[in-house]
Amino acid sequence: MAKVTIDGITIEVPDGTTILNAARMIGGDIVPPTMCYHSKLKTSGGYCRTCLVKVSKGSEKDPRPMPKPVASCRTTVMDGMEVQNLLSPEVLEARAGVVEFLLANHPLDCPVCDQAGECDLQNLAYENGKMGTRYEFQKREFEKIDIGDKIQLHMTRCILCYRCVKTADQVTDGRVHGVLNRGDVSEISTYIQNAIDNDFSGNMIDVCPVGALTDKTFRFKSRVWYTKPVDAHRDCPKCSGKVRLWYKGEEVLRVTGRKDQYGEVQDWICNDCRFEKKKTSDWVIEGPAHIQRDSVISANHYESLKALKATIDRQRKSLPHGHKTTLGHGALDPNNTH
Amino acid sequence: MAGKKLLLENDHIEGIRSLRVYRQHGGYQSLEKALKQMTPEQIVEEVKTSGLRGRGGAGFPTGMKWSFLAKPEGVARYLVCNADESEPGTFKDRYLMQRIPHLLIEGMIASSFALGARTSYIYIRGEYFYVARILEQAIAEAYEAGLLGKNILNSGFDHDCYVQVGAGAYICGEETALLESLEGKRGNPRIKPPFPAVAGLYGCPTVVNNVETIAAVVPIIRDGGAAYASIGVGKSTGTKLISASGHLNKPGVYEIELGVPVEEFIYSDEYCGGIRNGKKLKAVVAGGSSVPILPADLILKTANGEPRLMSYESLADGGFATGTMLGSGGFIAMDEDTSIVKNLWNFSRFYHHESCGQCSPCREGTGWMEKILHKILDGNGTLADVDLLWDIQSKIEGKTICPLGDAAAWPVASAIRHFRKEFEEYVKNGKNIRDVKHYYRLNNLVEV
CATH class of the missing domain: 3.10.20.600 (Ubiquitin-like (UB roll))
Known part of the structure; x- marks a missing residue:
């Protein structure tokens, strides 16, 4: 066991735990945001650099601070380690920098993007970014391509988190896609436009933190915040059968895996469950799913207006007089003072 | 008086590239000494005494790196020579390999003996394909003379050395990206830890050393670590x-x-x-x-x-x-006629082109910096752009997986730090700076 202190909160965790997972055990606001880490995927993480934290004390044995900010998702804790996340202005600045980098070549086409409303990049930008961008050059663009008949890849939106590559590596049979080229023109692609055709390929859609991989059976059907998530299961011979149905009225518009509070899929589901079973009668309904993150989905359906108002009032009090708060820019996060 | 030469002592000799001439001039005596008179531990000790530091750029003490090598029972160990010399302005390894390939081969065998590596690889950049041929020729000669293969010089030590040609990516000079590439994968740097000394090539303990470092092991064994350490100043020992x-x-x-x-x-x-x-x-x-x-x-x-x-x-x-x-x-x-801004743009273009694209600050930041520099060079820049450049480099430096981010950030930071005036001159008069040399002479901009 190792004792680690994150933003002044001490917790004892098993050896080999990463700083990120230790922070998740503590929970709350001190958990660094992630874009590329995924708890169910081995060797994921380390790429996006949003979870950077400062290690102000290495360990009990070697108390020297680490010279550079480290990726909390890939750094294991040492006994006596002290970590600063929200308490370090340096870390917050670096994170704001990463957000700016991620958005530099992102098209920001949220108004026409299916992911809007449940997009990790949107949340990240609202919570950790700054207003406006300083990037003024042509953004990189790619053609949309279909990888398989159910999935569309819109590389322009991709932030190269490598999650789908790892999913294809670890969840599906036979690796048929990866990264081509390098630097800011690298792209996710299949081997010479091969179709991705296997029973679990749909999980790539769920792990995509942005709108780069979208479900063609759901594209442009509805904004996600008009749909209501309901947990359901069925006896599936291929997968766990534990899914989330997204209803609009009586109609199931799409089926996804169940994501935890960090937006990471809990159980992989097969393509039959995802694409073929879109009738309520196919499923045993468990009840409405609560989306805990500060997304528009929860604001629309679950948080009462009263609670929302209380949050805004509380935030308004903590701001200098005359400062306007607007919904959408992290308004639901009491810790965000931008 | 000319300084002492240890590596390029014989580089002027006709035919030194061949095994025969190399041996005539004392070649492979160090290897013989290592195999017959020394134990692996003694060699590591000599290298430690010599104070030899990694010649690839970081300057990490070689002896210490070697002693970090994990030695679990029944697991192969590897020595990998980093001959992916891609740093702009650096061409010493090419010269050494081209002129005296056997010096590197001798160093490889002796170092492998010290580390207990049965197999070693020379990972050479794709652009050096002709040097790879020279090395392969040298290796073939060494096999023929019984200096490689089974039971080298009747010492009971078996060793195989292979040359692997990369495809020409700067990033593959980073040791973990090099190992990925050597394994046949995409040359992306690994996230450390684990370090190669614990889990390197094919997951086995591996030492990755620069060409010059490995070559320097030969005179260290020949003359002893103390003699090597007597050259140089302070903790910078030997020749470079x-x-x-x-x-x-x-x-x-x-x-x-x-x-x-x-x-x-x-x-x-x-x-x-x-x-x-x-x-x-x-x-x-x-x-x-x-x-x-x-x-x-x-x-x-x-x-x-x-x-x-x-x-x-x-x-x-x-x-x-x-x-x-x-x-x-x-x-x-x-x-004095050089334009620092133009030169910096050239460097930045290089790092933009060579960024592997794995982690966001480097992937997005290098291209951004290049575009801003291009804008400034075109005379469309503003003073805010110079500050923005500074801010971007500070958000790349130290926040990436591998040192390429630092390598892209440092030139920008230092150019702005020491030559800010010149950036400002480009912002103000950039459109008029057609002939840079002419412009500098006219305006007496250089303060030396």
């Missing part, structure tokens, strides 16, 4: 190959004893012979394109007014505020 390029009278590869004053290196006839056409020195990039650029006054003398020496410590004196690094020894001198 410097690739001198730029506006020098005599550019080329020089073997220097560490501790030679920079002024002597630039101006003496023994080395670079001064600046071309009698011009004044404006700036120097002392260790390959990624180390901070220094203006002439700071490269010749430290901030304290002491003469700067060609050594790890002296060049780093003053930190990044007034110092730089010895790096890989790519010494680029620029005369």
Whole structure:
């Protein structure tokens, strides 16, 4: 066991735990945001650099601070380690920098993007970014391509988190896609436009933190915040059968895996469950799913207006007089003072 | 008096590339000594005593690196030679491999013996395909002479050495990206830890060393670590190959004893012979394109007014505020007519092109910096762009997986730090700067 202190909160965790997972055990606001880490995927993480934290004390044995900010998702804790996340202005600045980098070549086409409303990049930008961008050059663009008949890849939106590559590596049979080229023109692609055709390929859609991989059976059907998530299961011979149905009225518009509070899929589901079973009668309904993150989905359906108002009032009090708060820019996060 | 040469002592000899001539001049005696008179531990000890530091750029003590190598029972160990010399301004390894390939092979075998590696690889960059052929020829000669293969020189030590040609990516010079590439994968740096000394090539303990480092093991074994340590100054022991390029009278590869004053290196006839056409020195990039650029006054003398020496410590004196690094020894001198902004754009274009794209700050930041520099060069820049450049580099440095991010950020930071005036000049008058040289002479912009 190792004792680690994150933003002044001490917790004892098993050896080999990463700083990120230790922070998740503590929970709350001190958990660094992630874009590329995924708890169910081995060797994921380390790429996006949003979870950077400062290690102000290495360990009990070697108390020297680490010279550079480290990726909390890939750094294991040492006994006596002290970590600063929200308490370090340096870390917050670096994170704001990463957000700016991620958005530099992102098209920001949220108004026409299916992911809007449940997009990790949107949340990240609202919570950790700054207003406006300083990037003024042509953004990189790619053609949309279909990888398989159910999935569309819109590389322009991709932030190269490598999650789908790892999913294809670890969840599906036979690796048929990866990264081509390098630097800011690298792209996710299949081997010479091969179709991705296997029973679990749909999980790539769920792990995509942005709108780069979208479900063609759901594209442009509805904004996600008009749909209501309901947990359901069925006896599936291929997968766990534990899914989330997204209803609009009586109609199931799409089926996804169940994501935890960090937006990471809990159980992989097969393509039959995802694409073929879109009738309520196919499923045993468990009840409405609560989306805990500060997304528009929860604001629309679950948080009462009263609670929302209380949050805004509380935030308004903590701001200098005359400062306007607007919904959408992290308004639901009491810790965000931008 | 000429300094002592250990690596390039015999490079002028006709036919030294062949095994026969190499042996006539004392070649493979170190290997014989290592295999017959020394134990692996003794060799590691000699290397530690020698104070040899990694010649690839970071300057990490080689003996220490070797002693970190994990030695679990029944697991293969590997020695990998990093011959992916891609740092702009650095060409010493090519020279060494091209001239005296057997020096590297001898070093590889002796080092492998010290580390207990049954197999070693020389990972060479794709552009050096002709050098790879020279090495392969040398390896074939060594096999024929019983210096490689089974039971080398009747010592009972078996060793195989292979040359692997990369596809020409700067990033594959980063040791973990090199190992990925060597394994046949995409050359992306790994996230450390684990370090290669624990889990490197094919998951086995691996030492990755630069060509020059491995070659330096040969004279260390021959003369002993203490003799090697007696050359040089302070913790910078031995000799170092410097690739001198730029506006020098005599550019080329020089073997220097560490501790030679920079002024002597630039101006003496023994080395670079001064600046071309009698011009004044404006700036120097002392260790390959990624180390901070220094203006002439700071490269010749430290901030304290002491003469700067060609050594790890002296060049780093003053930190990044007034110092730089010895790096890989790519010494680029620029005369008074050089445009620092244009030069920086060239460097930034390189790092943009070579970023692997794995982690966001480097992937997005390098391209962004290049575009801003291009804008400034075109005369469309603003003063805010210069500040933005500074801000971007500060958000890349130290926040990436591998040191390529730092390498892209440092030149930008140092150019702005020391030559901000020039950036401002481009912002104000950029549209009129058609002929940079002419412009500088007209406006007397250079302060040397």
